[in-house]
Amino acid sequence: MLEAAMALVLERGTHNTTLREVGELAGYSRGLASNRFGSKDELFAELIHVFNERWKKESSALVGSKTGLEAFDAANDSIIDFMNDNSDYIRAMFILYYETVGSSTVMRDRLAEQHAAYRRAIARYISQGIAEQTIKQTVDPSRVALQYTSFFFGLVYQWLANPDVIEFESALHDFRDAMIQVIGEPDRVVSRIA
Amino acid sequence: MLEAAMALVLERGTHNTTLREVGELAGYSRGLASNRFGSKDELFAELIHVFNERWKKESSALVGSKTGLEAFDAANDSIIDFMNDNSDYIRAMFILYYETVGSSTVMRDRLAEQHAAYRRAIARYISQGIAEQTIKQTVDPSRVALQYTSFFFGLVYQWLANPDVIEFESALHDFRDAMIQVIGEPDRVVSRIA
DNA sequence: GTCCACTCGCTTGTTTCGAGCAAGCTAAGT
C-alpha cells in the first residue's frame, strides 16, 4: 500500500496522485486508501513517518557511538550510502517534504520539528568536536548546524528539480571540506582524520 | 486577482486554495480565475512569472554595473532588502517553488531552468572575482555557485517551515563570510571590501 | 463439535466539492 503510494508520488507528485490509484495499484479497491488512512494528508504523513524511521535507523547504524567530527563525517557518509542504495526512497521523501511546506499549520509544524531535530543532531556533533578540540573554540554550533542543514536541503531541492545536473556525492564532499576548513582546529583535525 | 491568489497561497498553500476563492476574494465571481488563466497550474505559473520579474528588477537595481565580489555582495544584499520589504512576496514565491517540485515534467523543467539561471549568475560573479584576483585562482566557480544556491534555497526552505526560529539576515551574512574565508584571496579581499 | 457473536479488512454506494468548459450576458467602443 505504502509502496504503491511511493511509486505514484515519484511519478506524479502528491498533487496528481489519487487515493483511488493508490488502492488499485496495490491490488485493492478504490476506497481502501481512504479507509485505511482517513485522508490523503494522513496517508502522506504516514509515508513521511516510515521514511524518517528508516533514515534514522540507517544513520545511527553508521554513526554508532562515534562523536564529534567523526560522527559528523559518518552522518554525512550515511546520507551518501542511503542515497546510492535508495535513491527513490529519498526522492519520494523529499518530494513529500517540499510539497507540504505551504500546507496547513499542522503539517508545517511537523516539518519544522523535523528540521529542528536535524539541526540539533548536527549541533551536537559540533559541540562534541569543540570539546574534543577538533573544532575551533570560537565556533557557534547552532549556526554551523543551520549552515549545514540549509546546504543539504537546498542541494536535495535542486537535485529533485534536475537530477541529471546535480552531482550529489561530490557536492556534499566539497561542502564538507570547505566547512571544516573554516571551523576545524587546523592542527587537530588532520591528526584525527589521519 | 493575482494579489488575491498570493494572499491565499500564503494562508493555505497552493493545494488548499481554490479558484473559486481566488475569484471571490478579488471581488469577482467564482469562475473568473478559471476563465482568465485557463487552469490552476497556469495561474500559479503566472504568479511565479510576476515574482521572477520583480526579483530580477530588484536584484539588477542593486548590482548595477558591479562585477565580481562586489556584485556578489550586492546580490546578497538585494536579497536581504527584498526580504525586509516584501517578506510576504518571497514567502509566496518560494511556497510556489517548493510545492511544484514533485509536479509534472513541464513544471519541473521550468524550475530546473530557474535554478540553473541562478547558479549561472553566481558562477559569473565568481569568475569575475577570479579575474579581478579577489578570489583564489584555484576556485571552481560552478561548484561555489552550487554551494551558495543550495545554502540559500535550504535556508529559505527552513524559514518557510519555521519563520520564528530562522534569522534570515544574519544566517546569510554568516554564510557569506565563511564562504569568502575559503574562496577569497586573503590579501586582496580585505583591500576590496575596505 | 456446533452455533453464535464479534471483529477486522475490505468494498461499494453516495455526498460534496473543486476544476474546467461552454454558453451567454452586459456594457463600452465604433
Place this chain on the structure above:
DNA sequence: ACTTAGCTTGCTCGAAACAAGCGAGTGGAC
C-alpha cells in the same frame, strides 16, 4: 446596430471522504 472584452452562470467530470455493509476468520459457551 455590430463587435468585442470582461465577466458570470450552468453543467460535467472526477476526486475525497464518509457510511453502510459484506464476508471470512476467531473465540467463547454449551
